[in-house]
Amino acid sequence: MHRKAPIEDINEDDLKVSKPKSSAAGLEAVMVSLQRGFAQAGPSRTVRSMLRVNQRGGFDCPGCAWPESITGKRKPAEFCENGAKAIAEESTARTVTPEWFEEHPISVLEQRTEYWLGSQGRITHPMIIRAGETHYTPISWGDAFATIAEHVNATTPDRCVFYTSGRTANETAFLYQLLARSIGTNNLPDCSNMCHESSGTAMNPTIGIGKGTVSLEDFDHAELIFVVGQNPGTNHPRMLSALSEARERGARVVSINPLPEAGLMGFKDPQRASGMMGKSAPISSDFLQIKVGGDLALFQAFGHLLLQAEEQNPGTVIDQAFIDSATEGFEAYRQARSEIDWAATEEATGLSREQITEIAQLLAKSKATIICWALGLTQQPHSVPTLKEIINLLLLQGNFGKPGAGACPVRGHSNVQGDRTMGIWEKPTEALLASMDAEFGITSPRAHGYDSTETLHAFEHDEVDVFVSMGGNFALANSDTEALEAGMRRAKLTVHISTKPNRSHVVHGQTSLILPTLGRTDKDDKHPKGAQFLSVEDSMSVIHSTQGRLTPVSEHLLAEPVIVARMAQAILGDDHPVDWRSMAEDYDVIRDHIARVLPGFEDFNRRVRQKNGFVLPNPPRDTRSFATSSGRGQFTVSEFESLSAPEGHLILQTMRSHDQYNTTFYGLDDRYRGIKDGRRVILIHPDDLAETGFADRDLVDVISTFAGSERRANRFRLVSYPTARGCVAAYYPEANALVHRDLVARESNTPGFKAMMVRFVPHELQPGPTLDS
Ligand SMILES: Nc1nc2c(c(=O)[nH]1)N[C@H]1C(S)=C(S)[C@@H](COP(=O)(O)OP(=O)(O)OC[C@H]3O[C@@H](n4cnc5c(=O)[nH]c(N)nc54)[C@H](O)[C@@H]3O)O[C@H]1N2
Ligand SMILES: Nc1nc2c(c(=O)[nH]1)N[C@H]1C(S)=C(S)[C@@H](COP(=O)(O)OP(=O)(O)OC[C@H]3O[C@@H](n4cnc5c(=O)[nH]c(N)nc54)[C@H](O)[C@@H]3O)O[C@H]1N2
Numbered sequence: 218m219h220r221k222a223p224i225e226d227i228n229e230d231d232l233k234v235s236k237p238k239s240s241a242a243g244l245e246a247v248m249v250s251l252q253r254g255f256a257q258a259g260p261s262r263t264v265r266s267m268l269r270v271n272q273r274g275g276f277d278c279p280g281c282a283w284p285e286s287i288t289g290k291r292k293p294a295e296f297c298e299n300g301a302k303a304i305a306e307e308s309t310a311r312t313v314t315p316e317w318f319e320e321h322p323i324s325v326l327e328q329r330t331e332y333w334l335g336s337q338g339r340i341t342h343p344m345i346i347r348a349g350e351t352h353y354t355p356i357s358w359g360d361a362f363a364t365i366a367e368h369v370n371a372t373t374p375d376r377c378v379f380y381t382s383g384r385t386a387n388e389t390a391f392l393y394q395l396l397a398r399s400i401g402t403n404n405l406p407d408c409s410n411m412c413h414e415s416s417g418t419a420m421n422p423t424i425g426i427g428k429g430t431v432s433l434e435d436f437d438h439a440e441l442i443f444v445v446g447q448n449p450g451t452n453h454p455r456m457l458s459a460l461s462e463a464r465e466r467g468a469r470v471v472s473i474n475p476l477p478e479a480g481l482m483g484f485k486d487p488q489r490a491s492g493m494m495g496k497s498a499p500i501s502s503d504f505l506q507i508k509v510g511g512d513l514a515l516f517q518a519f520g521h522l523l524l525q526a527e528e529q530n531p532g533t534v535i536d537q538a539f540i541d542s543a544t545e546g547f548e549a550y551r552q553a554r555s556e557i558d559w560a561a562t563e564e565a566t567g568l569s570r571e572q573i574t575e576i577a578q579l580l581a582k583s584k585a586t587i588i589c590w591a592l593g594l595t596q597q598p599h600s601v602p603t604l605k606e607i608i609n610l611l612l613l614q615g616n617f618g619k620p621g622a623g624a625c626p627v628r629g630h631s632n633v634q635g636d637r638t639m640g641i642w643e644k645p646t647e648a649l650l651a652s653m654d655a656e657f658g659i660t661s662p663r664a665h666g667y668d669s670t671e672t673l674h675a676f677e678h679d680e681v682d683v684f685v686s687m688g689g690n691f692a693l694a695n696s697d698t699e700a701l702e703a704g705m706r707r708a709k710l711t712v713h714i715s716t717k718p719n720r721s722h723v724v725h726g727q728t729s730l731i732l733p734t735l736g737r738t739d740k741d742d743k744h745p746k747g748a749q750f751l752s753v754e755d756s757m758s759v760i761h762s763t764q765g766r767l768t769p770v771s772e773h774l775l776a777e778p779v780i781v782a783r784m785a786q787a788i789l790g791d792d793h794p795v796d797w798r799s800m801a802e803d804y805d806v807i808r809d810h811i812a813r814v815l816p817g818f819e820d821f822n823r824r825v826r827q828k829n830g831f832v833l834p835n836p837p838r839d840t841r842s843f844a845t846s847s848g849r850g851q852f853t854v855s856e857f858e859s860l861s862a863p864e865g866h867l868i869l870q871t872m873r874s875h876d877q878y879n880t881t882f883y884g885l886d887d888r889y890r891g892i893k894d895g896r897r898v899i900l901i902h903p904d905d906l907a908e909t910g911f912a913d914r915d916l917v918d919v920i921s922t923f924a925g926s927e928r929r930a931n932r933f934r935l936v937s938y939p940t941a942r943g944c945v946a947a948y949y950p951e952a953n954a955l956v957h958r959d960l961v962a963r964e965s966n967t968p969g970f971k972a973m974m975v976r977f978v979p980h981e982l983q984p985g986p987t988l989d990s
């Protein structure tokens with residue numbers, strides 16, 4: 218079997234810092250994509266996979282959830298640098314074999330970073346480690362499933378947890394939630410809980426749907442586009458094409474961010490000759506460098522200014538006809554926004570009244586506005602009210618169900634939205650459960666299950682016996698790393714359905730299984746009826762097929778739906794009413810069930826085979842209607858709120874580098890921000906740096922404080938950077954140890970990954986103790 222030497226691990230002393238870039242992509246991006254591909258997979262696998270990504274009949278890029286055009290022509294290379302890196306990661310020819318596990322005891326793996334673990338390659342065999350053992354050893358698939366069945370059947374359903382990461386395809390997700398409910402639990406936490414949960418929590422009660430209300434074509438019609446709390450140059454690079462085309466035809470693009478992200482400033486389109494030659498097109502027409510957590514105050518101020526402008530010029534700013542016919546709660550909103558405290562607003566946002574007023578004037582004039590947002594708005598205590606203010610603003614001007622307008626929460630994982638549609642949710646609706654019960658003859662549990670934060674608490678309190686992870690890396694993705702890892706180690710069984718080694722495999726339960734699976738790029742053809750395909754849903758509710766074509770690196774890998782079905786058969790026995798076996802053999806059978814259970818999926822098998830797939834119903838977008846409890850779009854009133862750091866502290870946000878995919882790192886080069894060969898950095902404004910008394914590049918330990926208790930993470934380097942005053946930034950997941958488990962967005966329970974209060978102390982050579990309450 219093919220193996221390459223492992224790479225060196227990170228040496229943080231190699232850190233290099235250069236000036237941040239002012240535009241994204243260009244020739245360098247293309248070169249980097251190809252280099253990474255060749256290094257991992259060799260030229261032939263790379264070219265074969267790159268030509269099929271995001272093409273009709275090809276596979277869906279595992280990078281992000283940004284949609285492809287369903288009406289227009291696709292470019293011959295419908296991918297970006299970071300999509301290419303994601304594919305190179307997965308289609309790598311490097312392998313992690315039983316011999317590799319023999320050479321690497323847990324005691325060694327524990328010392329390694331995620332960078333090193335992930336770069337070892339694709340796991341080739343099912344592996345197990347039992348209490349008291351030092352290494353993972355191979356196990357047959359049959360014995361692996363029997364081990365899972367034994368553990369699940371020895372405990373109660375409420376002590377079993379089924380986590381999902383958002384790359385999981387629709388068919389797999391549907392089977393997986395069916396398994397959890399057949400066993401008798403709604404413990405279905407997913408990465409969405411840590412990601413866009415706040416968006417759904419704000420949108421469901423106000424517009425009756427937890428999803429975006431725009432299509433890609435709306436970017437061709439918008440007059441004004443906001444990009445708030447999002448770094449598309451790194452995390453959704455294909456979005457830059459939509460933004461730059463909108464700019465070109467005269468739309469304004471306002472970005473709101475504490476960091477002047479390169480991709481928000483300019484874009485060199487690698488799909489065009491001018492971009493390849495280095496000519497950069499501007500992206501943002503306006504940039505508000507907001508303080509972390511200041512967005513609620515900002516959007517309240519916009520609301521105030523729009524209402525004022527309407528009073529001055531009645532009938533020109535707000536859409537009174539729409540408000541009257543389709544919404545509720547406007548009067549209370551109008552009253553709440555009639556006054557504003559400018560001093561508090563300027564303090565909360567770090568912006569001047571003039572800056573805010575200037576952007577409000579653009580809003581007042583615009584007849585079609587799209588507001589895009591991502592995690593800069595979802596991971597703070599007041600995230601849900603912040604997002605409700607955005608909905609208020611859109612309702613005010615009737616920006617739903619008309620061309621070029623709407624709400625655009627830009628999702629993360631390539632199928633995170635689809636997983637929720639398929640029923641991966643700890644708080645399922647009665648309609649879903651009743652429909653499943655009728656279809657399958659089971660009795661789904663009605664009690665709500667754990668979300669990801671509650672799962673963390675359950676681990677801590679020894680309330681989890683069996684933890685099954687469909688992809689993902691729960692130990693590193695969630696808050697309070699140290700407590701979480703300790704809790705995971707005490708679980709009786711952890712099961713990781715994975716492609717590559719990660720930290721969660723290392724901080725495993727007493728018994729632990731690694732079940733290696735096929736990825737997006739891999740051929741899935743070991744079925745009686747031949748090759749099977751899967752489907753996904755993008756950020757704009759388009760469902761389409763995805764099918765890999767590469768020969769898997771090992772003959773021992775099983776497809777995810779097959780793993781779920783065989784797990785179910787082992788746990789539930791042969792006389793269970795669900796036809797697990799036929800679903801695993803033929804994914805059309807799964808889709809036929811989905812078509813009968815989920816609204817919008819009628820005739821699924823035919824429609825998913827259409828050239829462009831199909832679009833799910835979206836009432837605000839399709840018919841300007843709102844499936845809320847009142848049947849109307851709901852204005853809401855929220856209190857003024859922002860983040861303020863205690864004396865001697867700064868506000869810490871965590872973010873992704875350009876060379877990472879969540880907890881996995883492709884490399885060590887955050888090219889656009891000028892950070893290279895190191896990750897343990899704190900980006901800090903030069904004036905704040907001066908106030909701390911430290912100098913650029915000083916080594917510090919970071920202490921976070923929350924509700925009277927402290928967390929500590931050691932050995933970070935301060936790097937002078939043009940971030941907003943009072944706010945610092947560090948990379949996820951290195952900083953997750955600083956996030957107290959109770960620091961969450963109040964209504965959605967999403968961790969407060971962008972809302973920590975921190976101070977710095979000189980780095981102690983002996984790592985200090987982690988302080989806890
Ligand atoms: N290459 C690559 N692509 C990815 C991912 C990846 O890791 N790598 N991850 C995927 C996933 S799961 C997700 S969810 C998305 C994440 O996509 P993003 O949301 O773009 O990810 P982050 O890196 O967390 O960036 C958050 C941005 O919000 C800004 N921000 C922080 N706090 C505030 C605030 O209070 N207000 C405002 N206005 N802005 C703020 C930060 O400066 C940063 O620019 O990307 C997806 N795509
Ligand atoms: N501090 C901080 N923490 C955060 C965030 C933040 O902004 N700041 N963001 C949060 C967000 S938005 C998210 S979405 C979560 C992400 O949390 P997760 O989704 O749990 O984490 P990932 O890093 O995306 O998962 C990577 C692992 O997935 C496995 N994998 C990759 N491809 C496949 C596949 O095709 N099949 C299977 N079965 N496995 C596969 C690999 O083994 C890899 O190690 O993290 C959250 N944590």
Ligand SMILES: [Mo]
Nearest residue numbers: 408412629630
């Ligand atoms: Mo995410």
